[in-house]
Amino acid sequence: MKRILLFILTNVLVVTVLGIVASLLGVNRYLTANGLNLGALLGFALVMGFGGAIISLLISKPMAKWTSGVRVISQPQNADEAWIVETVRKLADKAQIGMPEVGIFDGDPNAFATGAFKNSSLVAVSTGLLQGMTHEEIEAVLGHEIAHVANGDMVTMTLIQGVMNTFVVFLSRVIGYAVDSFLRKGDDRNSGPGMGYYISTIVLDIVLGFAASMVVAWFSRQREFRADAGAAQLMGRKQPMVNALARLGGLHTAELPKSVAAFGIAGGIGQLFSTHPPIEARIAALQNAR
Numbered sequence: 001m002k003r004i005l006l007f008i009l010t011n012v013l014v015v016t017v018l019g020i021v022a023s024l025l026g027v028n029r030y031l032t033a034n035g036l037n038l039g040a041l042l043g044f045a046l047v048m049g050f051g052g053a054i055i056s057l058l059i060s061k062p063m064a065k066w067t068s069g070v071r072v073i074s075q076p077q078n079a080d081e082a083w084i085v086e087t088v089r090k091l092a093d094k095a096q097i098g099m100p101e102v103g104i105f106d107g108d109p110n111a112f113a114t115g116a117f118k119n120s121s122l123v124a125v126s127t128g129l130l131q132g133m134t135h136e137e138i139e140a141v142l143g144h145e146i147a148h149v150a151n152g153d154m155v156t157m158t159l160i161q162g163v164m165n166t167f168v169v170f171l172s173r174v175i176g177y178a179v180d181s182f183l184r185k186g187d188d189r190n191s192g193p194g195m196g197y198y199i200s201t202i203v204l205d206i207v208l209g210f211a212a213s214m215v216v217a218w219f220s221r222q223r224e225f226r227a228d229a230g231a232a233q234l235m236g237r238k239q240p241m242v243n244a245l246a247r248l249g250g251l252h253t254a255e256l257p258k259s260v261a262a263f264g265i266a267g268g269i270g271q272l273f274s275t276h277p278p279i280e281a282r283i284a285a286l287q288n289a290r
Contacts, residue, residue, distance in 0.1 A: 041173055049166030057158040061101075061115045061122050068112075070103035070124045080130065084142075088123055091143050094234050095150035097121075104130070109248060113145035114154065121149045133247055140231050140240035147230025153223050160219050164212035172204035220275040225285050238286045245286070249279035 064070060076082035081104070088102050098119030109129040115121030123145045130138065148154070180197035228245070232238035276282075 041170060045166045045170035045173070048169045049164070050162035052165050053158045053162035056161070057116045057154060060154065061120075064112065064114045064122060064124070065103070068105040068107075068124065070105045070122070072101050072103045072122075083135070084125065084130075084138075087139050087142055088146070091139075091146040091234050092149075095146050095230075097146070097150050100146075100149060109133070111141050111145055113148045115149070116154065118149055118152060121154075123149070133244065136240045137244040137247060140235060140244040143231030143234040144227045144241065144244075146234065147227040148223075151223070151226055151230060153227070156223070157216065157220065161212075161216055164215055165209075168205060168208040168212050172201045172208055175204055176200035217275050221277045224276050224282065228282050228286055229289060232286060232289070238289065242283055242286050245279050245283050249283075 065072070073081050073085055076085055084104075085102050089099055092099050098121075100113070100115070100121040100123045103122060103124035105124055105126055107126040107128055109126060109132050111123070111125040111129055113121055113123045123142065125138070125141065129141065133141070176197045179200040180194050183196040184194050228241055229238075231241045235241070
């Protein structure tokens, strides 16, 4: 549950911080000084909404390296590292994307892919996954992550998050203006928005941000099925991916940091905020695929 909450907090916190900065710079006063300017507010919401999502995307790779303690394999130090790098290279060539950076991080079984662009991504696997799986299963997991990159999932998730953030920023300020107007009946509106507006918008940015994250998590779960199918296609058969998922289902999976949790391999808890479908559902989808 912790890794899911951290993922949700990424965009919520970025948008909230941008909202506070905008308030300090007086942007909200401009939007509401003489009544709510819906056109200007919509433009502001678009900048804020997509700005937060794009910032999260652009910093995703360095943040992943830092928060997970990823050691990038610039020069393989042993046969296992050489095999991992070569396997990623082979899968990337099949998927027709640029060679990603390859890394290893300490922890229980998991893996992730991240990065703003298809041809400059990062694929990382944990020491626990390397120790607990066969080479064929590890290759399937790597294929799953390469499929995320090839499908452009990082960018797609950013666009979806941007749309959701825009709605959050727009609605929170419309509702905040209504609350402030109710609390300040009879006051001179030329003085600009009051504390009711500022407090309401900050609270609503957080509350609506969590609601929007449910929608984003739903899209994320659908994307996981595509990545599983992509791994099967890259390997030429689906059984290795089925085996890898089955093994993950019986292992204690690692918690990923907020910047990469949505692109991990491990199954979620099947609740509203889960970024992954249940392992059983993913296996069934693969087995039923033609």
